[in-house]
């Protein structure tokens with residue numbers, strides 16, 4: 303765990319997404335939860351040293367960000383679309399997945415439920431706790447429901463999966479052109495420290511590289527469509543795996559992620575008549 307600014311902590315070592323928390327005069331505000339129950343328990347013990355959890359923010363609708371909600375207190379805050387995803391997530395699939403990913407977690411899932419958000423928003427929401435102002439801003443990209451958590455006084459932003467720092471990006475629910483716009487918006491924030499959804503903590507100097515990678519995906523799939531390739535042919539031909547490794551723990555999914563990314567972009571680019 304790193305203290306990335308005064309009273310703001312982040313952990314990049316768990317399998318799944320990066321997680322963090324902010325210690326305020328009025329309790330702890332968490333950002334996302336560890337995916338594996340064994341890690342969630344460790345994280346809960348760490349956070350307990352800093353106070354009671356007041357709010358828990360889920361930055362997006364993917365399971366690696368919200369599966370750990372079960373193990374924490376506090377009101378859960380997220381985009382409306384993330385609430386919809388959490389309500390429809392399958393507990394059976396989650397527990398089956400643990401049989402491959404984390405057998406030591408299986409003893410921790412008796413009575414497991416996904417805790418859905420009780421506070422939702424669409425565009426923006428501000429949390430005020432003591433002297434701390436925390437701005438939640440919808441920035442569509444990796445999905446429509448991405449939320450950036452901005453702590454302006456500390457110049458820290460938790461970007462969600464709109465930034466994958468030097469690991470493969472998942473585009474299976476992406477809005478690629480809005481993603482590029484959101485990266486521009488992140489670039490314009492007055493921030494010194496960025497906590498990406500996956501990969502090491504970084505700063506704004508990485509944003510152009512992230513934008514180039516999204517643009518590269520748009521370009522290779524556009525070319526495939528222009529050459530008349532079917533979606534399956536494009537999936538068989540296109541891989542950007544050589545540019546970055548998969549994030550820790552997800553290495554066996556590399557090929558599958560490439561195919562999912564191609565399928566998504568093929569669909570989006572084929573049906574978009576314009577930006």
Ligand SMILES: [Zn+2]
Pocket residue numbers: 362364444463472
């Ligand atoms: Zn995600």
